[in-house]
Amino acid sequence: MKIGIIGGTGPQGLGIAKRLAIAGEDVIVGSRKEEKALTVVEEANEEIKEYNPKELVGMANEDAAAAADVLILTVPLQAQSATLKTIKEHTKGKVLLDATVP
Template identity: 65%
Template sequence: MRIAIIGGTGSQGLNIGKRLAIAGEDIIIGSRKEEKALTKVEESLELLKDYDDIKMEGMSNEDAAQAGDLLILTVPLSAQKPTLQSIKEYVGDKILVDATVPLETAIGGSPARFVDLMEGSAAERTAKILKKTDVKVVAAFNNVSNSLLSNIPEPIDCDCLLAGNDNEAKQVVKEIIEKIPGIDCIDCGKLEKARMIEKITPLLIGLNIKYKSQFGGIRITGIPKK
């Protein structure tokens, strides 16, 4: 299975890509500009040169969406709609993992504040934008910080909360993400649960600012995880 990261040149997407490539996944880094994707892939391959069999390729977002079997969207809220519109014709019935968090930065505000969306959550907004397709949207990675992801090879001491309407899709996503050492995925239920999941992120960003850390994350206790 090829995993295409749409908007994969940013801090979140590229670090997810590196972690999944180390875990043995075949990764495509997508960008609005193919050249930028190729440069980021070259830098990543250099960084990961001590790992065996790293599979990572750079492409335009459109080519990535076409070539990928599973898509991961990692763009800021302001780029969510134009990016999804640019790849709409290629998503078909694929799984699309949405990491978007509606931070107030989208309207010039604080990264420690949430901005309310008409659709309820960014993941539901993605589902609405792609409603004429058969895509299966799964919210994930929203609470896993890029600092934790980039801290290679340290394990990630954090749970990854999932939400989505398709149980099989969530299981596929869980199995892939749990290849990253330390992460446990928790299926929180239907896609509308993304309304709560996404709100945790500005809280964590605020805690990182308050306690001068970069590694704030969450662990849910008291429930079976496997």
């Protein structure tokens, strides 16, 4: 099972992603910009490598949503609507968890 963290480059999303990877889960960190996801994931993998986790993978939010089986939304409340519109076509039949607390 692959878990996609949508908007996962912020503190909340990255914290969830690291813990899931350390627990042995396959995790994709999504961002509006793929370059940002790749940079953040590279740094995060370096931080958690001592725990022998699975490596995090970085992608654009849309690609992360398409590739994952379960999605966790971690964008700020103000960005939810716009973000959900960009991933909508990739969410059918998938579980979507919202980690946002307004």
